[in-house]
Amino acid sequence: MSPLIAVTHPRGIYLPEADLWLDPHHGKQRAFVSHAHSDHVARHDLTICSEITHQLMVVRKTAKKSGTVMSLPMRQVVEWEGWELRLLPAGHITGSAMLHLTRQADGATLLYTGDYKLRQGLSAEKCELMQADTLIMETTFGLPKYRFPPAEQIIAQMLGFVHETLAAGGVPVLLGYSLGKAQEILCALRDAGLPVMVHPSVAQITSVLAPHLGRLPEWRLFRADEAAGHVLVFPPGSKPDLPGVRTAMLSGWAIQSSAKYRYGVDVALPLSDHADHPELHETIEIVKPRRIYLVHGSTREFATELRARGHDARALGAEDQLELGLTTG
Ligand SMILES: [Zn+2]
Incomplete structure (x- = not known):
């Protein structure tokens, strides 16, 4: 059996043998960037990324x-x-892309998921996993209580909120990040037959991604004086100043009962672009890794759960004994 590919975490995920950082927060010499969300993008000398992520970075x-x-x-x-x-x-x-690496000398493999989900969304390519000896996975929703309802159910609730608000003479505002969630919302509105207005940041990203999104509803840039009768798609925290506005936040964190109050919105719906707890387990079943490193969210809790099931699982960057110098073995 070939030795595992070394993974270290000196304030970021690093593969010393390849001299390659994975989604580092700060500029590095050589980095893989899994997707264009701002917490994953920094200015590097060499960036490895997908073609669409490159377009978005430009x-x-x-x-x-x-x-x-x-x-x-x-x-x-x-x-x-x-x-x-x-x-x-x-x-x-x-x-958004995962990185699969094979060391040509001996065939050792590694899969880094970046942010991901297995559920088929409306705006992102369906996730494809591959077997790897080492798996570095994102565990934002790594606790057993994080189990998302089916997306169709959430979208039906979202459309219900939109229709009710319009019927009452109000202006429905759907809140989601300009990159990712906003396009998912637009795709979910494609058959609603309602005119849509979007925030400038949503318009900028949607224009770039439109060739990859399939059919979209009729949408245009937000204008306050013409907003009546439209569905608005805005990023969180940018509620338009209009009479009759009602807001719905679309986020995986809406799974927490306090979300509505925390976000200060009328409705919070758990439409997530991350894997939930059952999907994390499904991922491991498919990838069949010999060692698992966990990043983001409930890393320590999920590592404990995996170790109890007999996996070699380690929380990366968490404050435990494994933080320093993780090497092959
Ligand atoms: Zn992301």
Whole structure:
């Protein structure tokens, strides 16, 4: 059995043998960027990412001007310095990718999920997993209580909120991040037959992604004086100042009962672009890793759960004994 690919966490996920950082928060020499959410993007000398993520980085001006970008098509195997690199759709947002690495010397493999979900969304390519000896996975919703209802059910609730608000003469505002959730909301409105107005930040991203999104509802830029009768799609925290506004927040965190009050909205609906707890287990069943590293959210709790089931699972970056110098073994 080949030795596992080394993973360390000196304030970010690092693969020393490949000299490659995975979604580092700060500029590095060489980094893989899984998707274009701002907490995953920084200015690096060399960025490896998907073609759509590259497009988004250009539009949002988050790429380093003097830097080099290796934008890779999904699924294509690329040879690079003794490694085979392969991007796989992560199902999180449009263009989001996992990184699958094979060490050519001995065939050892590693899969880094980045943010992902297994459920088929409306705006992101369906996630594709691949077997790997080492799995680095995102565990934002890593507790057993995090189990999302079916997306169709949430979308039906969202449409119910929209129709009720319009029928009462109000203006329904759907709140979701400009990149990802806003496009998912737009796709969910495609058959509603209602005119849509969007915040400028949503318009900018949607224009870039439109060729990848399929059919969209009729949408245009928000204008306060013409907003009556429209459904509004805005990023969280940017509620328009209009009479009769009612807000619905679309977020995985709406699974928590206090979400409505915490977000200060009329309705909170748990439409998430992350894997829930059952999906995390399903991921492990498919990838069949010998070792699992966990990042984001409930890493320590999920690591404990996995170890109890006999897995070699470690929380990366969490304050436990495994933080420093994780090496092969
Ligand atoms: Zn993300």
